Amino acid sequence: MESLKAIFKGIVMKTKNGCNVTEEAKEKLAELLKYHDKGDEKLKELKDFTVGFHPVYNKTRCFFVIKEDGTREDFSFHKCIHNLANSITPKK
Numbered sequence: 001m002e003s004l005k006a007i008f009k010g011i012v013m014k015t016k017n018g019c020n021v022t023e024e025a026k027e028k029l030a031e032l033l034k035y036h037d038k039g040d041e042k043l044k045e046l047k048d049f050t051v052g053f054h055p056v057y058n059k060t061r062c063f064f065v066i067k068e069d070g071t072r073e074d075f076s077f078h079k080c081i082h083n084l085a086n087s088i089t090p091k092k
Contacts, residue, residue: 007028008032008081030043033065036075036080038075042075046066049066051063063077
């Protein structure tokens with residue numbers, strides 16, 4: 001799980017605010033987002049992903065889903081990785 005965190009943290013660090021991620025990163029993020037609690041909803045009408053400052057924690061940079069209509073919605077890759085880990089090794 002730590003190596004997954006490093007991969008996605010690297011994508012955040014390499015992507016300038018407001019810029020779309022690379023095609024390779026887009027594929028990885030779309031797969032990871034399937035593990036978000038609202039993944040299906042966030043993936044609906046997906047156009048791309050970008051990076052920017054979180055709307056509430058304004059010193060934290062995060063990923064945003066960009067929808068076909070141009071709207072953006074933030075999501076936590078940490079939450080996705082946590083859910084993925086729990087799907088592999090469920091809590092007893």
